[in-house]
Amino acid sequence: MTGVLLGAALGVGIVLLLSGWRHARRPSLESRVLPYVRDVHPSAPILQSGVAGAVLATAGHRLARWLDDVLGGAGSVRRRLDRLGHDGTVEDFRMRQVVWGASAFAGCAVASLVLWSGARTAALPLLVFCVAGFVAGALACDNHLSAQVRRHEERAAEEFPAVADLLALAVAAGESPVAGLGRVLRVAHGDLSHDLARVLADVRTGTPVSEAFLRLAARTGVPSIARFSEGLAVAVERGTPLVDVLHAQASDVRETARRQLIEAGGRKEIAMMLPVVFLVLPVTVIFAFFPGYIGLTMST
Structure with a gap:
């Protein structure tokens, strides 16, 4: 029985070796064709699925x-x-x-x-x-x-003031705009950081700094970030102090957010009165007049 088991194991091993050698000697069609058509035909990976x-x-x-x-x-x-x-x-x-x-x-x-x-x-x-x-x-x-x-741009607009202040501090400390942007991206995480990471990748691949920020301005749908990118591009081209530009942009965004919050509160003032008029006021009236009504009922 021991000899039979050893012989079976040896036979299975030989069969596996021959099968592997055969497949290695004759590669499949997709493994031979795919490397030559991957860059030409965008749907070339579908060959792997049969x-x-x-x-x-x-x-x-x-x-x-x-x-x-x-x-x-x-x-x-x-x-x-x-x-x-x-x-x-x-x-x-x-x-x-x-x-x-x-x-x-x-x-x-x-x-x-x-x-x-x-x-x-x-x-x-x-x-x-x-x-x-x-x-x-x-x-x-x-x-x-x-x-x-819409959600991506809303989150990016919320993150923008903090990112602009961090970038202004990095530039004020003596960093270049690209180095300061890289330092900010190492500590910041969010939707705006993802957009700025694309800008940093463009700069590191040879795109001028001003052109990379102008691409961000053309790509984004947030007006404050577009103004920030355009202002930063102009400041880099003309040599304007970047710290003042960044602080001004951050202050402008905070003022815009405060104004939008006040406007939203004004638009929702009528909606905020609905629970007061139809819920709080009737309950208050009931609590005020119910004891008198009970007293009148008991006296009669």
């Missing part, structure tokens, strides 16, 4: 291109992706829209099958319902991107 994955990915790309032709607005999508700091392309976003639409279509199809099997509803309204579900899913993906951009 024939079914390649067919589905090709159909998905065609549907994404059709959706882009129907909806349009590729420039708006590219603009929002840049404002969000996303490295994806418009085609990637269209593919995501296709996935969202297909998920909504599948949910509507399941609901339609249940309605059709139970109540024998007409097929045409159910088909329209499924198509409407696909459109709603695609539009929901677009609205989700807009909401992401």
Whole structure:
């Protein structure tokens, strides 16, 4: 029995060695072709997922291109992706829209099958319902991107005064704008830090400092950050003292935030009166008159 087990182990080992040697000697098609087409064809990695994955990915790309032709607005999508700091392309976003639409279509199809099997509803309204579900899913993906951009810019605007003060302190201590920006990014974490990290990466790859900040001004949708970037670019070009510029920008942003808070309070003044008029005041009146009402009832 020991000899049989040793012989079986030896045979399995030899088979594994021969199989590994065979695969190493004859590499697969994708391992031979992929390195030469990866930079040419953007969907080259789908070769790794087999024939079914390649067919589905090709159909998905065609549907994404059709959706882009129907909806349009590729420039708006590219603009929002840049404002969000996303490295994806418009085609990637269209593919995501296709996935969202297909998920909504599948949910509507399941609901339609249940309605059709139970109540024998007409097929045409159910088909329209499924198509409407696909459109709603695609539009929901677009609205989700807009909401992401809005939240990103709101958080960046909240972080901006502190980041501007830190950068002003670093420059006042003798650091250059690039070195001061790198020092600030080592201690700051947030959405604005992510945008400034892109600026620092552009500078380190050979882009002039003023041009990198002008790109940030053109990319962002926050007016205060755009003014800050433009002012910093002009100060670097003309040799204006950066400390005064940064402190002035931070003070301007704080004043703008205070003014916006006062304006928001003024707009919501009527809404703030609703709980007072319809909740607090009736309860106060009841507490004030209820003892007298009980006294009158008991006296009569």
